[in-house]
Amino acid sequence: MNAVLSRLERSVVGDLPARQPAARQAAAPVARDRGLSVTLTGVRKSFGAHEVLHGLDLHVPAGQFLAVVGRSGGGKTTLMRLIAGLDAPTAGHLRLDEREVTGLQPDVRLMFQDARLVPWKRVIDNVGIARGLNWRTHAEAALADVGLATRARDWPAVLSGGQRQRVALARALVSHPGVLLLDEPFGALDAMTRAEMHTLLLRIRAARGFTALLITHDVAEAVALADRVIVLRQGGISLDVDIPQDRPRRHGDPALAAIEERILAAV
Numbered sequence: 001m002n003a004v005l006s007r008l009e010r011s012v013v014g015d016l017p018a019r020q021p022a023a024r025q026a027a028a029p030v031a032r033d034r035g036l037s038v039t040l041t042g043v044r045k046s047f048g049a050h051e052v053l054h055g056l057d058l059h060v061p062a063g064q065f066l067a068v069v070g071r072s073g074g075g076k077t078t079l080m081r082l083i084a085g086l087d088a089p090t091a092g093h094l095r096l097d098e099r100e101v102t103g104l105q106p107d108v109r110l111m112f113q114d115a116r117l118v119p120w121k122r123v124i125d126n127v128g129i130a131r132g133l134n135w136r137t138h139a140e141a142a143l144a145d146v147g148l149a150t151r152a153r154d155w156p157a158v159l160s161g162g163q164r165q166r167v168a169l170a171r172a173l174v175s176h177p178g179v180l181l182l183d184e185p186f187g188a189l190d191a192m193t194r195a196e197m198h199t200l201l202l203r204i205r206a207a208r209g210f211t212a213l214l215i216t217h218d219v220a221e222a223v224a225l226a227d228r229v230i231v232l233r234q235g236g237i238s239l240d241v242d243i244p245q246d247r248p249r250r251h252g253d254p255a256l257a258a259i260e261e262r263i264l265a266a267v
């Protein structure tokens with residue numbers, strides 16, 4: 001199956017954990033994933049003469065929820081692509097735990113603003129698109145996690161935008177990734193659906209324990225969800241701020257509003 005998937009598709013859908021040897025499958029936790037740390041040391045990325053990232057140093061501890069904000073063109077997606085191994089840095093080092101990132105990373109999954117579902121595959125087949133032994137069990141569990149257990153046999157066309165994003169989230173989670181990269185995943189949703197997706201993501205992350213990196217233009221979203229926010233500006237990190245408040249966070253909390261102000265000043 002993987003032979004007919006493009007490189008990008010494989011980075012999105014990956015291999016199911018069932019492709020591991022049987023002994024590792026039996027030992028692998030079903031509900032909780034092992035978050036991986038992400039470490040960048042002096043990472044530079046150029047496209048021709050245009051240097052987009054000017055030597056980034058960043059350590060994201062295992063299990064942390066990091067939000068990345070910044071102006072359009074600031075290099076946020078470029079950073080995600082490097083972490084996923086879709087692109088290589090021009091200089092510097094990128095590690096997942098102690099392992100150098102060279103090429104596509106099976107432990108890293110991506111979710112985008114558009115769900116990128118295959119229209120001629122039913123929901124369950126979109127979630128388990130990479131197949132592998134036992135794929136259906138993993139896909140059904142991921143669908144249950146996102147609240148769509150009863151929609152497994154539906155076609156993508158009959159789903160709402162929010163439901164499609166839930167399927168995309170299930171597809172990203174089905175292989176139990178150590179790192180989930182979220183590139184503006186809620187940007188096209190209405191406010192209510194967006195709020196529901198926030199709650200869902202926080203609940204699933206608390207249960208599973210993966211490391212999450214969220215790109216967003218919405219500073220309020222970053223502050224509502226993340227443990228920490230960085231601002232990417234002109235190829236460097238202009239602000240790196242922890243958000244220690246408990247969740248759920250109250251909109252209008254003065255401490256959060258003050259952090260939002262600092263972020264907006266640094267963008």
Ligand SMILES: Nc1ncnc2c1ncn2[C@@H]1O[C@H](COP(=O)(O)OP(=O)(O)OP(=O)(O)O)[C@@H](O)[C@H]1O
Pocket residue numbers: 047052070071072073074075076077078079
């Ligand atoms: N494959 C590429 N070839 C040439 N230039 C590129 C390539 N990918 C990105 N760039 C350039 O790198 C810069 C950063 O792009 P990137 O997509 O990382 O920004 P971003 O912060 O994610 O922007 P946005 O918020 O609009 O999505 C831009 O100037 C973009 O044109």
